Amino acid sequence: xxxxxxxxxxxxxxxxxxxxxxxxxxxxxxxxxxxxxxxxxxxxxxxxxxxxxxxxxxxxxxxxxxxxxxxxxxxxxxxxxxxxxxxxxxxxxxxxxxxxxxxxxxxxxxxxxxxxxxxxxxxxxxxxxxxxxxxxxxxxxxxxxxxxxxxxxxxxxxxxxxxxxxxxxxxxxxxxxxxxxxxxxxxxxxxxxxxxxxxxxxxxxxxxxxxxxxxxxxxxxxxxxxxxxxxxxxxxxxxxxxxxxxxxxxxxxxxxxxxxxxxxxxxxxxxxxxxxxxxxxxxxxxxxxxxxxxxxxxxxxxxxxxxxxxxxx
Amino acid sequence: xxxxxxxxxxxxxxxxxxxxxxxxxxxxxxxxxxxxxxxxxxxxxxxxxxxxxxxxxxxxxxxxxxxxxxxxxxxxxxxxxxxxxxxxxxxxxxxxxxxxxxxxxxxxxxxxxxxxxxxxxxxxxxxxxxxxxxxxxxxxxxxxxxxxxxxxxxxxxxxxxxxxxxxxxxxxxxxxxxxxxxxxxxxxxxxxxxxxxxxxxxxxxxxxxxxxxxxxxxxxxxxxxxxxxxxxxxxxxxxxxxxxxxxxx
Ligand SMILES: Cc1cc2nc3c(=O)[nH]c(=O)nc-3n(C[C@H](O)[C@H](O)[C@H](O)COP(=O)(O)OP(=O)(O)OC[C@H]3O[C@@H](n4cnc5c(N)ncnc54)[C@H](O)[C@@H]3O)c2cc1C
Ligand SMILES: Cc1cc2nc3c(=O)[nH]c(=O)nc-3n(C[C@H](O)[C@H](O)[C@H](O)COP(=O)(O)OP(=O)(O)OC[C@H]3O[C@@H](n4cnc5c(N)ncnc54)[C@H](O)[C@@H]3O)c2cc1C
Numbered sequence: 001x002x003x004x005x006x007x008x009x010x011x012x013x014x015x016x017x018x019x020x021x022x023x024x025x026x027x028x029x030x031x032x033x034x035x036x037x038x039x040x041x042x043x044x045x046x047x048x049x050x051x052x053x054x055x056x057x058x059x060x061x062x063x064x065x066x067x068x069x070x071x072x073x074x075x076x077x078x079x080x081x082x083x084x085x086x087x088x089x090x091x092x093x094x095x096x097x098x099x100x101x102x103x104x105x106x107x108x109x110x111x112x113x114x115x116x117x118x119x120x121x122x123x124x125x126x127x128x129x130x131x132x133x134x135x136x137x138x139x140x141x142x143x144x145x146x147x148x149x150x151x152x153x154x155x156x157x158x159x160x161x162x163x164x165x166x167x168x169x170x171x172x173x174x175x176x177x178x179x180x181x182x183x184x185x186x187x188x189x190x191x192x193x194x195x196x197x198x199x200x201x202x203x204x205x206x207x208x209x210x211x212x213x214x215x216x217x218x219x220x221x222x223x224x225x226x227x228x229x230x231x232x233x234x235x236x237x238x239x240x241x242x243x244x245x246x247x248x249x250x251x252x253x254x255x256x257x258x259x260x261x262x263x264x265x266x267x268x269x270x271x272x273x274x275x276x277x278x279x280x281x282x283x284x285x286x287x288x289x290x291x292x293x294x295x296x297x298x299x300x301x302x303x304x305x306x307x308x309x310x311x312x313x
Numbered sequence: 314x315x316x317x318x319x320x321x322x323x324x325x326x327x328x329x330x331x332x333x334x335x336x337x338x339x340x341x342x343x344x345x346x347x348x349x350x351x352x353x354x355x356x357x358x359x360x361x362x363x364x365x366x367x368x369x370x371x372x373x374x375x376x377x378x379x380x381x382x383x384x385x386x387x388x389x390x391x392x393x394x395x396x397x398x399x400x401x402x403x404x405x406x407x408x409x410x411x412x413x414x415x416x417x418x419x420x421x422x423x424x425x426x427x428x429x430x431x432x433x434x435x436x437x438x439x440x441x442x443x444x445x446x447x448x449x450x451x452x453x454x455x456x457x458x459x460x461x462x463x464x465x466x467x468x469x470x471x472x473x474x475x476x477x478x479x480x481x482x483x484x485x486x487x488x489x490x491x492x493x494x495x496x497x498x499x500x501x502x503x504x505x506x507x508x509x510x511x512x513x514x515x516x517x518x519x520x521x522x523x524x525x526x527x528x529x530x531x532x533x534x535x536x537x538x539x540x541x542x543x544x545x546x547x548x549x550x551x552x553x554x555x556x557x558x559x560x561x562x
Pocket of ligand 1: 200201202225226227245257258267280297
């Protein structure tokens with residue numbers, strides 16, 4: 001059994017999602033190789049080679065992989081697939097984009113967003129916004145899998161895999177990358193943050209999110225949002241936590257002015273400690289909160305900032 | 314330009330589902346079913362293209378049980394021109410759905426297929442990408458904006474870090490994200506009109522597609538439930554509790 005993990009990166013740094021996917025891949029048993037496809041990715045390949053459990057890193061350094069668009073990346077993965085029993089990627093927007101394309105080209109029914117490996121062919125995955133857990137057994141000879149990274153610990157950095165350069169596959173030439181507008185922030189990323197403070201429709205405006213920024217700065221937290229806050233234009237789309245946004249599981253999740261719809265809970269209910277601040281004591285968010293504060297957020301959030309200051313934060 | 318829109322019948326997003334006690338699945342008896350919300354967005358986008366004079370015909374396709382006709386009727390009431398029901402009482406996995414859609418594309422020759430990015434029941438997020446692969450077409454997934462530039466599609470996508478813009482050759486497959494548009498409600502006259510629009514009925518066998526499941530569902534279980542916590546009286550008490558729990562300070 002040999003598994004190919006597709007690395008998640010931005011050409012400069014390896015995303016910590018990959019270390020978690022490697023942990024899932026080692027549970028399949030057998031050898032684990034990592035594919036780094038990108039442009040100018042030497043540092044990424046070196047970082048991948050350090051992950052415990054990885055025996056080989058393949059590097060495809062070519063302009064067509066610079067943005068990891070689906071068509072060329074899927075073509076590359078398919079060209080390598082003959083040597084592998086399983087192909088595994090993170091359930092990020094990159095993984096969700098190319099993996100089903102590769103799976104279809106290989107005539108394989110992909111298994112999406114696994115949260116547990118029961119056996120090399122049997123996996124658990126959430127369905128219905130996480131309100132049910134399905135155990136599925138794949139009958140395909142080859143497996144194509146995406147992994148929900150919040151449920152696997154990161155592989156240690158104690159490895160020393162060999163690094164091998166490989167050529168690019170033929171470019172399908174169907175699409176062209178034009179531009180990217182990425183949210184710039186000095187704060188941790190939502191999917192790797194230990195603490196997250198999220199705002200909902202109750203925040204009333206994008207300006208009011210600065211109240212949450214101040215708390216985030218004190219706690220070293222990331223800032224997230226509900227769909228309603230994103231739809232209203234308070235914050236960009238990449239802030240959205242939920243069934244159809246990002247799934248997070250930090251040590252501490254603070255929900256401010258969020259009602260707790262099924263779709264929002266799907267993205268955060270595996271957090272270790274949940275705090276809810278909401279003026280409506282009937283809000284469903286309180287049913288999952290470890291600590292609920294029934295209060296007007298416009299008083300509670302500034303008070304929280306002060307209180308944190310008192311304990312030296 | 315012809316536009317094909319696959320629409321799936323799913324449990325309404327407001328329903329809190331229950332896992333069956335024998336662990337064979339989810340209890341769907343007497344549960345409200347609706348069109349997958351992302352597919353409403355897909356139909357809306359297609360109908361707007363028609364209203365803008367860019368699309369000539371919008372075809373809604375659903376694969377599933379006989380009641381999926383209701384989902385197609387909803388699409389017709391929103392403005393689609395005709396429907397195709399591919400009737401199956403079996404589970405049809407995304408790969409098989411994509412194979413059926415490929416056969417329909419070959420018969421109908423649309424220039425654009427718009428799907429939802431994910432169905433809110435199985436949450437697979439696969440079908441559009443698989444269809445694009447099987448057709449050898451480009452894919453514009455998680456779209457928040459779709460424009461035309463000459464004979465190409467200029468498409469903005471919601472990605473983990475923000476937004477990405479791609480230029481795609483046509484024909485193409487697009488999958489919708491939440492911010493693409495706000496779907497309309499069908500008006501009563503349009504609901505009446507929709508009853509007269511044609512719906513073709515087919516089976517997977519008509520398209521020569523084997524829908525045998527590749528994934529065996531061994532069991533479906535409840536997720537671990539969270540213990541209900543406590544209400545704190547003040548911000549001061551909240552901070553004290555969080556310190557005690559060791560998550561801050
Ligand atoms: C297909 C689909 C996918 C979806 N995906 C997602 C998803 O991924 N993520 C997601 O979050 N949602 C998602 N949703 C939307 C979801 O159903 C809810 O509509 C949304 O989560 C509500 O956001 P909210 O809690 O911010 O707003 P609301 O439900 O309007 O709640 C606002 C809350 O703020 C409180 N409040 C107001 N003012 C104050 C104040 N001054 N002080 C304290 N509290 C106050 C109110 O009491 C209320 O509880 C999806 C919906 C659909 C149909
Ligand atoms: C009779 C029946 C029984 C089923 N039983 C089970 C079961 O026991 N367990 C289980 O997990 N699943 C079951 N399914 C669901 C089936 O497995 C899914 O339709 C299939 O897996 C697609 O996955 P998805 O909806 O997550 O696709 P996604 O890839 O998330 O869907 C993305 C988009 O593809 C399009 N699409 C997907 N499916 C269809 C469709 N059928 N018709 C039209 N457009 C579509 C839509 O535009 C949708 O927005 C059953 C389905 C049927 C019809």
